[in-house]
Amino acid sequence: MTDSPQPERPISKAWNWHPDLPLQNSPLFSWPPRPANIAGWFARSWLKLSMTVIILAVSVAVWAWLQPSLERFQSFEFGWIAQIVLRNAVLLTVLAGGAHFYLHRIKAQGDNHKFMRREFAKKNRAFTLNDQVWDNVFWSLVSGVPSWSAYEVLYMWAMANGYIPALPATFTFAWFLVLLLLTPLWLSFHFYWVHRLLHWPPLYRKVHSLHHRNIHTGPWSGMTMHPVEHMGYFSSILIHLIIPSHPVIMYFHMYLQALNPVASHSGFDDLLVKNKSLLSLGEFFHQLHHRYYECNYGTADVPWDKWFGSFHDGSEAATDEARARAKKMKG
Numbered sequence: 001m002t003d004s005p006q007p008e009r010p011i012s013k014a015w016n017w018h019p020d021l022p023l024q025n026s027p028l029f030s031w032p033p034r035p036a037n038i039a040g041w042f043a044r045s046w047l048k049l050s051m052t053v054i055i056l057a058v059s060v061a062v063w064a065w066l067q068p069s070l071e072r073f074q075s076f077e078f079g080w081i082a083q084i085v086l087r088n089a090v091l092l093t094v095l096a097g098g099a100h101f102y103l104h105r106i107k108a109q110g111d112n113h114k115f116m117r118r119e120f121a122k123k124n125r126a127f128t129l130n131d132q133v134w135d136n137v138f139w140s141l142v143s144g145v146p147s148w149s150a151y152e153v154l155y156m157w158a159m160a161n162g163y164i165p166a167l168p169a170t171f172t173f174a175w176f177l178v179l180l181l182l183t184p185l186w187l188s189f190h191f192y193w194v195h196r197l198l199h200w201p202p203l204y205r206k207v208h209s210l211h212h213r214n215i216h217t218g219p220w221s222g223m224t225m226h227p228v229e230h231m232g233y234f235s236s237i238l239i240h241l242i243i244p245s246h247p248v249i250m251y252f253h254m255y256l257q258a259l260n261p262v263a264s265h266s267g268f269d270d271l272l273v274k275n276k277s278l279l280s281l282g283e284f285f286h287q288l289h290h291r292y293y294e295c296n297y298g299t300a301d302v303p304w305d306k307w308f309g310s311f312h313d314g315s316e317a318a319t320d321e322a323r324a325r326a327k328k329m330k331g
Contacts, residue, residue, distance in 0.1 A: 012314070014319075015115055015116065016111055016114050016115060016116055016117045017111075017112070017113050017114055017115055017268075017269060018115065018269075018284055018314060019269060019284050021313065021314040021315065022313035022314055022315050022318075023284065023285055023288075023300070023312075023313045023314050024313075025300050025301075025302075025303040025306055025311075026041050026300055026301050026302070026303075027040075027041055028041065028301065028302070029302065029303055044280075049278070049279055050279070050280060051259075051260050051263045051279070051280070051281075052184070052256075055252060055255045055256055055259055055260060056180070056252055058091070058251075058255055058259070059248050059251035059252040059255055060248055062087070062251055063247050063248050063251060066087055067247075068080040068083055068084075070159075070160050071160070072160075073156040073157050073159070073160035073161075074157070074160045074161055076153075076157065081149075081153055084149050084152055084153060084156075085145060085146065085149045088145050088148055088149050088152070088258070089141060089145045091255075091258075091259065092140060092141070092144070092145060092223065092258065092259065092262070093141070095219075095259055095262045096140065096219040096220045096222075096223075096262045097219075099219035099262055099263070099266055099281075100133070100218055100219045100220060102271075103218075103219070103266060103267070103268055103271075104120070104218055104219075104267070109268070109271075109272040109275075112272060112275070113268050113269040113270045113272060113277075114267055114268050114269075115267055115268070115269065115282060115284065115287050116216045116267065116287075116291075118216045119216075120132040120133050120216065120218060126213055127213060132213075132214065132218075133218065133220060135213070135224065136214065136218065136220035136221050136223075136224040137220050139210065139223070139224040139225060139226075140220050140223040140224055143225065143226070143227045143230050144223040144224070144225065144230055144258070147227065147230035147231055147233075147234055148230070148234055148254065148257075148258045151234045151235075151237045151238075151254070152237075152250075152254060155237065155240055155241070155250055156247075158241060159247070163241075164240065164241045164242075165242070165243070165244040165245075166244055166245065166246070167244050167245060167246045176246060176249070179243075179245060179246070179249050180249060180252065183249065183252060183253050183256065184256065184301055185301065185302060186236065186239060186253075187236055187253070187256055187257065187299075188298055188299045188301045188302040188304070189302065189304075190235075190236035191233075191236070191298060191299060192297055192298035192299070192302075192304040192305075194232050194233060194235070194236075195297045195298065196297050197232075198229060198232070199293075199294065199297065199329070201329055201330075204329075206226075206228075207226040207228045207229050208225075208226070208229060210224070210225060210226045210229070211224055211225050211226070211229065212290065212293065214265070214290060215290055215291055216267060216290075217265040217266070217267050217287065217290055218265065218266065218267050219262045219263075219265065219266050219267075220262075221261075221265040222260075222261020222262055222264060222265035223258065223261055223262075233257065234254075234257060234258075236253070236257065237250065237253060237254055237257075240253070263279075263280075263281045263282065264281070264282055264283045264286055265282070265286070265290075266281045266282050267282060267287075268281050268282050269281060269282050269284060270282075283299075283300065284314065285299070285300040285312075286299075288312045288314060288322075289312070292312060292319060292322040292323065292326070293322065293326045294310065294322050294325035294326040294329055295310050295311070295312035295318065295321075295322040295325070296310065296311065296312050297310055310322075310325070
């Protein structure tokens with residue numbers, strides 16, 4: 001398939017495609033506050049088709065139709081645990097497999113809005129099974145799904161036995177909405193600090209380097225991690241053992257971690273249909289991290305990297321700074 005025509009816009013020679021540069025963080029923490037920009041940010045996340053909206057819909061559907069009865073969770077049984085593991089494996093396979101097939105196998109939109117032109121590595125001993133895609137599938141399903149499922153099993157068992165606080169039956173929709181809006185911010189906080197720890201050289205060499213073998217990322221790359229990293233990555237869910245919550249919030253939280261990386265690591269900025277953007281996919285903010293390593297450890301939702309001096313805005317100067325940090329870390 002021939003590539004779709006690229007829009008006429010300035011493109012850095014280092015990339016096949018990138019959004020407007022320099023990158024900006026979300027306006028949530030800008031000072032002085034910019035109410036119109038903040039309202040626009042929330043509208044893009046919640047009032048149009050987005051991964052956030054899709055994941056919320058999946059969370060509600062799973063709780064309503066694909067969940068074993070609460071009584072079954074009171075004791076650990078192979079049946080319901082296997083059901084959760086299988087359901088999670090199917091969710092990830094359908095989403096990641098479908099995105100890989102559309103974007104990279106049949107190349108439905110060519111290289112249009114693709115960050116890097118390179119293809120996935122084959123016959124490369126750096127990857128498990130000597131193949132980048134199968135390496136990613138292996139670690140996502142063999143390590144990622146069981147780790148993700150283990151936290152879910154723990155939560156459901158604790159909730160069924162009354163060991164954790166839960167929202168009362170009379171909880172207000174307003175409190176539910178507050179929890180929903182705060183979840184991405186908590187995830188950003190947790191991800192930044194766990195991620196910084198993983199870039200400590202001993203942990204990076206033994207654990208996190210497995211994820212960073214993916215310089216050019218694809219839909220299966222986001223959940224490709226060492227088992228130790230998976231357990232730390234998903235540990236953010238433990239907040240629900242302390243703060244009164246609801247299973248839909250827990251699933252929303254968990255799927256943001258497990259399914260959203262399919263989009264954020266897809267290698268493309270947008271999903272195009274007839275050359276028009278249907279859905280925002282990749283995060284160039286995080287693609288910069290995969291290419292230059294020692295930068296953009298957090299997310300663009302909260303400016304952790306700007307506050308701690310590791311923000312890469314896509315400029316050549318920021319690339320030089322990231323390379324200098326990487327050299328210092330290796331030294």
